[in-house]
């Protein structure tokens with residue numbers, strides 16, 4: 515008989531064995547990438563904003579699961595909720611589930627305007643897929659408009675409306691009739707909408723993976739007016755910005771904008787369970803899936819399971835009880851002003867931007883021609899693809915602070931800690947960054963300092 519590894523044995527494996535298992539059975543290229551900046555540690559425990567490795571070393575998490583950990587790691591309130599429902603049938607399609615009914619009710623209470631009907635699934639990309647299909651069936655139109663630099667996920671539909679060629683090109687052809695417009699540019703959107711044949715415009719309130727890009731004030735309001743005027747559904751992707759992250763429960767509330775369809779995922783699972791959702795109006799839902807023959811046109815086996823939805827119920831309760839949006843607003847202002855102070859002192863920082871605890875720190879690349887020539891262009895490539903990860907590597911290895919770069923813009927360090935982060939922990943991050951920039955006044959110095967790892 516083949517020997518299988520038990521959970522107990524798995525919990526005892528060494529860092530080296532972990533790397534070998536990943537290299538052998540998962541994604542070897544990823545193991546190499548993680549190893550470059552020593553991101554390949556074995557972590558043993560996590561609670562709130564703190565993670566512990568196998569040596570007992572503590573790290574502060576400023577990455578926050580790409581926005582999935584608004585409540586921190588393993589929040590006891592969410593784990594308790596799972597305990598309470600552990601005897602329910604978790605998946606029983608031939609029934610009406612209890613937890614999805616409660617969570618959908620609660621979402622209708624906290625989402626803006628007349629958003630009311632929810633569809634549950636298991637991830638952000640799946641929520642976007644559902645939203646795109648809903649727009650097509652409800653409007654009977656085909657065209658979808660999306661933004662350059664956007665990120666909506668990596669399944670076929672979500673990828674088709676994602677604005678980064680690197681992720682799209684190897685998988686062509688994608689879903690047809692998806693058209694990009696520049697983010698933050700209402701005039702271009704109007705040109706694209708004018709023909710009246712677009713089913714939907716999909717947009718993030720702040721582009722996350724695009725590099726934490728905040729659009730001009732008033733953009734979203736204008737987007738709402740244009741979509742209404744040209745009979746196009748407005749899909750707002752709040753998967754990363756939602757549930758308190760930017761200082762409001764939903765980022766679209768900054769401009770009092772109500773979408774026709776809102777996508778949620780990430781922190782909806784309380785950092786414990788995978789769950790995604792779209793929420794729409796009764797009218798749109800009825801025109802798409804009203805009636806028995808259309809009720810099961812779009813489904814998902816695990817969508818609406820009791821465990822995931824109970825995590826969602828507990829997560830919303832936690833967010834409201836602890837007023838996490840207000841926490842994010844106050845802490846975000848504090849951290850943003852400290853980071854802007856650093857920017858004034860260190861020209862290596864190109865820009866600091868964001869809202870609430872969704873902050874991006876963009877670094878300047880290199881233009882040292884001599885060193886580029888000597889390195890055969892390697893340094894230039896590094897500057898474009900890995901500069902922020904070198905800083906993230908130093909933050910991790912020397913200061914025990916976890917960060918990463920944004921997917922579509924690798925020169926931006928994302929700062930998205932749990933909204934429960936403490937002021938002292940934020941001070942530690944600022945101090946560590948200052949120390950790094952003090953010692954490495956240029957990209958070249960940092961590249962050389964990291965050359966051994968990089969090579």
Ligand SMILES: Cc1ncc(COP(=O)(O)O)c(C=O)c1O
Pocket residue numbers: 580637638639640642665666667668718722723751752753754755779780
């Ligand atoms: C705005 C946005 N939409 C969609 C997604 C895709 O979510 P998932 O990775 O759960 O599929 C992400 C993930 O980063 C995101 O940031």
